[in-house]
Amino acid sequence: MAPAAALALSLLLAFLAIGPCAAADSIDLWPMPQSVSHGTQKLYVKKDITMSMVGSTYSDEKSILKDAFQRMLDLITLNHVVDGIDPGSSVLTCVNVVVRTPEDELSFGADESYNLTVPTTGDPLYAQIQAQTVFGALQALQTFGQLCYFDFTSRLIELNSAPWIITDRPRFPYRGLLIG
């Protein structure tokens, strides 16, 4: 087989391998976390969803996480007006971020691993992110943002296929250096 044809075939096979998974819930996560499991329930995201950092040893003095959280929300709503009416009980009100190390200097091999869970029960109902470093938390916020979308009919932010349990580890030790 010619090299180009072999490459095309392997790309097609790679596409087929991930295709069914992505089509099932039409959510493409990028970069694809190491492990993803989800359910079938639709949640709504509160208009003024907040971020908390209960349990973190990281203080976010430079507002790295707070700014990223706001950017993530802006990206979801794209300046559309989100309806303030809560449709019922399945409303996510908060994302709690636990960062275990206080440092925020990007060093070689920064640990970008994280866990992200979006449960369907709890009062208040909140998503939980656990990460070793702020860089892992940034990755997790980006992934969380990919789960959410603005629905033009309901004019609410929705999140499908909950509950979610997502785990990620850096696959390449140099990935941290490629960011920014």
Ligand SMILES: *[C@@H]1O[C@H](CO)[C@@H](O)[C@H](O)[C@H]1NC(C)=O
């Ligand atoms: C993610 O959860 C697993 C299992 O509870 C734990 O062993 C691991 O340390 C967690 N990873 C992070 C980055 O919090």
